[in-house]
Amino acid sequence: MTALAILIDGLVYAAWLFIVAIGLTLIFGVMKVLNVAHGGLYAFGAYSAATAIGLYFNHDWPAAGGFLAMVLAALAVGAIIGLVLERALLQRFYDKDEILTALVTYAAFLILEDLLLLIWGPQGLFVPQPYRAAGIINIGLLPVSVYDLMLIALAGLLAVGAWYAIRRTRFGRMLMAILYDRETAAAFGVNVTRVYVATFLIGSMLGALGGAVTAPRISVSAGIGVEVIVIAFAVIAIGGMSSIGGALVGALIVGFARTIAVHFAPSLDLFVVYGVMTIVLVLRPYGLFGAAVARKV
């Protein structure tokens, strides 16, 4: 039972980490923006999804629609906030130092946290209806939430979708061109501004989606974005900051490392995630899938 539990728990946790981290990786990979505001987008996604779930499940409507409502609400909120952040704020800092841009996103994160309190107040939201509606199945002797298994499926879909979009579409080729060299891509006719807006919008929507799918599993309360951003950075640092494949591997490493620790050495639970990150970064300073980049002078 322990091996089965580790497999399932590790996959569920890794799936959740990947869903939370993929938007962060995408934005950093293309735009070189360390987007601390991702935590705020996650929190806004969770709150807007929780509100949508509350409204939807007040009616006697089929539960399946509730899943759709929570996802759509979060995507819409993510798109709006992403657009506002990129157009009103970030575009002014693209030619500035990356540290400065990171500080700007940190300021945006703090503003989003306060906005959350202004809109939803300090009381948390509790909307377990979709989590419960999905039910439980027994795998061997282990009861497992179907909702958690759905997270694994969603993470798989996102991974395949991201791979397809990057490798098989025109937009993906433009992303890759910008990723390798922004100025050369622009010289070849790629509309960098438009790609940046689209990338930040998609990354923001993915951040909000991460919050949305988490909302039914937790007590949605102020401060959830802080916890997430720290662990999400650990995941993408392990994988290599610019690589979606790296984020997937990083999520799997962190997910299984933590799960194994909980099962065999619970006292190491707090240490293991950052211990693994430290070891990886000592051996490969640019992460598992990252590569050293020559600095332009």
Added chain:
Amino acid sequence: MTFLRQTSYACAAALLACTATSAIAQSPAPVKIGIPVFLSGPAVGAFGEPSRNAAELIVRAMNAGELPAPYNQKGLAGAPIEPKIIDEAGNTATVVTEFKNLVQRDKVDVVVGYVSSAGCLAAAPVAEELQVLTIFYACGASRLFDDNDYKYVFRASSSQTSDAVATARYITTKFPDLKSYSGINQNYSWGQDNWRDFKLAMSVVNPKVTMDKELMPKLFAGEFGAEISVLLAAGSSIVHSSFFGGDLETFVLQASARGLPQRSRLLLTVGEQILARQGKNVPDGTIIGGRGRHGMLASANPLNKWFLDAYVKEYKSIPNFPAYHMLSSMLGLKAAWEKAAAAKGGARPTTDDVIKAFTGLQFETASGPVKMALGKGHQGIEEVAVGTYRYNKAKNQPELYDLITYPAECVNPPADMKSEEWLKKGMPGAKC
């Protein structure tokens, strides 16, 4: 004629000035109280909001003289209370900075606050350094007064040791066939101390019962899937947890969804805090504690009736134990302040006067009597009640049954012994 008019104006002005001066002289200066509670973060819903609500309600009622006897004198011995409520959230460095701001910038006379045990442990030495009377209202770490002698610091609510002993006694009485237990507690002072005390208490009251698993997830982890699998596999009779706030709500949700309460009965040492908000989501049969005899565990007395009625009328919800802790602390301050004022013939007492009056004081609260019996008269002890939970579908409300109330001396060490030492020695002198 003009001279007469001017003279009469001057006399009238002088009279008015004299009256005003006299009025100012007779009106006592306000007592400024700094009240740090969680206004942001994951502990707002269960702790911050009810505590702030209670503080505002109590200050208004005290200033208006609306509390039942013996607390019906206006303000503190007639001096109006001027509250300053601030956010407790942040790391310990922030706690220290904000505490200093309250004292040095806002010139508060007293501080009543702090939920977080880490916050209390950080603020206590600063209170001593700044020589400001400080009453911790909700944090529970027993080491606060076990390991330190304070002059300016008090706590009017009992420590977490009494929760551990009461719940250990309760499950031993109610479940004679108990075989084993596991624990899931937050990995910081509150969770670690709770779990240590519970294990020690179990080794005394029920030594045959074995311990299966001990899990210490990160504070506000929000994800307990792996921990729940471990607990499901362990199949212990009881799963002990001192989780609070968002962690408590999330754990109850995730554990219930995966059927943990059907394999192991949940014991939530501070579970009372979520019953009013999350009653429908708490599994029937869960054992509930509430840091004393507060909220749904409280008995009927005039103070409780006043508080319950006033709180429900004002906020349309039932006060939970953090709200009751705020009430107990404010009542303790009022009792000490007025005792000190009475000793000075009604004059405003100094901080030292209030400290002298507060040390070893016994006073009534909505939750029964509080005796400042430990920590050289600075740490309160009180009765502790434990019950079993069910949601009454007919009445559409949460309720507790099989309540057992333990006397304060049954679940707390004697004055001359530290909590851990008392537990390790087998709880000598416990009066049950």
